[in-house]
Every structure is written in structure tokens, then in C-alpha cells.
Amino acid sequence: MKLTDEELSLAARQVCCAIAGALPDAGECRHTFSPAFRRKMRPLLRRGGWHAALRHAAAVLLAALVGVSA
Amino acid sequence: MLVYLSVIDSADDRAKFEQLYRQYRGVMGGIAYHFLGSWADAEDIVHQAFVYIAGHMEKISDPMCIKTKSYIAIIVENKSIDLLRRRQRRGAVPLDEAIPSLAAPMGEEGGLAAAIARLDGRQRELILLKYAYGYTNSECAEFFGLSDSGLRSLDQRAKAKLRELLREEGIEV
Numbered sequence: 536m537k538l539t540d541e542e543l544s545l546a547a548r549q550v551c552c553a554i555a556g557a558l559p560d561a562g563e564c565r566h567t568f569s570p571a572f573r574r575k576m577r578p579l580l581r582r583g584g585w586h587a588a589l590r591h592a593a594a595v596l597l598a599a600l601v602g603v604s605a
Numbered sequence: 606m607l608v609y610l611s612v613i614d615s616a617d618d619r620a621k622f623e624q625l626y627r628q629y630r631g632v633m634g635g636i637a638y639h640f641l642g643s644w645a646d647a648e649d650i651v652h653q654a655f656v657y658i659a660g661h662m663e664k665i666s667d668p669m670c671i672k673t674k675s676y677i678a679i680i681v682e683n684k685s686i687d688l689l690r691r692r693q694r695r696g697a698v699p700l701d702e703a704i705p706s707l708a709a710p711m712g713e714e715g716g717l718a719a720a721i722a723r724l725d726g727r728q729r730e731l732i733l734l735k736y737a738y739g740y741t742n743s744e745c746a747e748f749f750g751l752s753d754s755g756l757r758s759l760d761q762r763a764k765a766k767l768r769e770l771l772r773e774e775g776i777e778v
Contacts, residue, residue, distance in 0.1 A: 536717070536771065536778050538764060540736065546717035547736035550729070551675035553709040553722060558678055564631025566638070572648040579613070579659050580626060 618662040625658065625668050625677070632674070633681045636707065640685035650688065654680045664738060676738060679730050682707050683748070686726045720770035728763035731756075 536542070613619050633654055637647035657680055658665070665673055686704050706729055709722035721732050727749065734740040734748060746756040768778045 536776050538717075538767065538778055542717055543721075543732065543736040546721050547733050548672075549714075549718040550709050550711070550721045551679075551733055551737045552671055553711055553718075554678055554707055555671040555675040557708040557710055558632055558674060559635060561628050561631055564635045566631055566634045566644065566647075568630065568634065568651075569644075569648060572652060575652045576626070576655065579655055580623060 613659050613662060621662060621665055621668050622655075622659060625665065625673070626655065628668060629674070629677050630655075633677060636678055636681045637685050640682070640689060640704070646688065647685075650681060650684045653684050657684075672737070675733075678707055679733055682726060683730050715774050716776065717767070717771065720767050720774070723770055724763060724766055727759060728766055731759055731763050732767070735760075 613622055630651060633651045634644070634647050637650035637654075638644060641647055641650065654677065658677070664676065667673060686706075689704050704726060706724075706726045709729075711719040711722050721729060724732065731745055731749070734745055735742075740748065742753070742756055742760075745751075745760075746753060749756065749759065751759065771778050
């Protein structure tokens with residue numbers, strides 16, 4: 536047997552399935568995360584919201600400027 | 606904080622990230638707690654793992670698939686073991702205490718998959734990231750915080766150990 540990339544890839548995927556299969560389902564994990572954790576996560580979770588809003592505002596402003604200068 | 610500024614640009618990725626957060630934070634906390642025995646530490650690790658994931662959203666195709674679940678588990682395992690190792694070096698945890706990897710029950714199955722499952726934490730993580738998740742060498746080096754030569758050495762050790770485990774089973778490589 537040779538350790539080819541194909542063999543390793545096939546076997547590695549089997550191991551990943553075994554790892555995932557041994558983990559509990561999401562519903563089984565009932566830990567309530569602390570307010571400190573939720574605070575730390577907020578920038579990651581909200582980043583998209585205000586980032587997208589900022590991009591939208593910039594697009595509206597640009598359209599208005601183009602409209603005025605035309 | 607700078608990490609946040611360059612990540613999760615597309616609406617698609619943001620939706621995926623939120624789904625990952627809702628779906629897996631509990632499982633991730635459970636994994637980290639299994640290694641560290643403290644919820645405060647576990648929450649730190651879960652946060653670190655999400656920061657890493659946010660910067661690597663291209664690795665997540667379907668948040669709900671088994672492949673994603675094990676990918677996330679590997680990240681949490683790696684960060685938990687790193688923390689334990691740092692504590693061992695500082696003397697806060699006994700040095701001779703072995704750090705067990707996440708369970709990967711392979712049943713009666715032998716062969717290469719069973720040998721990979723028996724590798725220790727970092728070696729197994731490297732093989733899985735490279736061969737199941739398509740990580741390049743530079744992505745692996747970044748993941749483990751290793752130089753190119755450090756990564757090559759880890760790769761060689763992992764494959765040497767795999768050959769040894771296979772030989773023990775009577776499989777010549």
C-alpha cells in the first residue's frame with residue numbers, strides 16, 4: 536500500500552465522518568453562554584449588518600451626487 | 606480586532622456564519638469543555654474558533670453538512686490543545702499528562718483511516734486539514750502557527766507515524 540494523496544484523501548474523509556458522528560447533536564448541548572461571551576461575539580455577528588448598511592448609504596450618496604452633477 | 610475588519614464581506618458568508626453560530630456554538634463549547642474542564646476557558650476557545658472561521662469562510666460550503674461539523678470540531682480541538690500545551694509549558698498542568706484527541710470511532714475497520722484516527726492531535730489535524738479539507742501547506746502553516754520547515758517536519762512525523770501504525774497491522778507501505 537502506498538500513501539498516495541488519493542488514499543489519504545479518502546481515508547481522511549472517513550475519519551472526519553467518524554469524528555462528526557461521535558459528536559453530540561446541537562440540541563443536546565445546553566450550555567448557556569455568558570454575557571461576556573455574547574459581547575465578544577457581537578462584533579463578528581453584527582459586522583455584516585452595519586457594514587452592509589454603510590455600503591448601501593454610500594451607494595445612495597454616490598447616486599445622489601451623480602444625479603446632481605448631471 | 607483587526608481580524609474583524611477584513612472578514613465576512615458577502616451577505617452569503619454572513620448568513621452562513623450566523624447559521625454556524627446558531628447551530629454549533631453549543632457543540633463547540635462542549636468540545637472545548639471536554640478538553641479544558643472550565644466553561645470560562647471553553648467560551649474563550651469557542652470565540653477564538655469563530656474568529657478563525659470568520660476569516661476562512663471559503664472553507665465552509667454547507668454549514669449543515671457533516672464535513673462542516675468535523676471541520677469545526679478540528680478547529681476547537683486544535684485551539685483547546687494549544688491552550689493546554691501552553692499551560693503545560695508554564696507548569697500549570699502536569700507535563701506528562703497526555704492530551705487525548707477527539708474520539709473518531711472507526712469500528713472494526715482497519716487500514717489507513719483507522720491509522721489516521723489513531724494519530725495524536727496535531728498530526729491528525731494536519732492530515733485531515735490537508736487531505737479532507739484541501740488546505741495548502743501555507744494554510745496549514747498559518748493554522749498551526751508554524752514556519753514552512755516546522756510544517757514539513759510535522760508532515761513528515763505524521764506520515765512516519767502512519768507508516769508505523771500500518772506496519773503494526775501488517776500493512777506494508
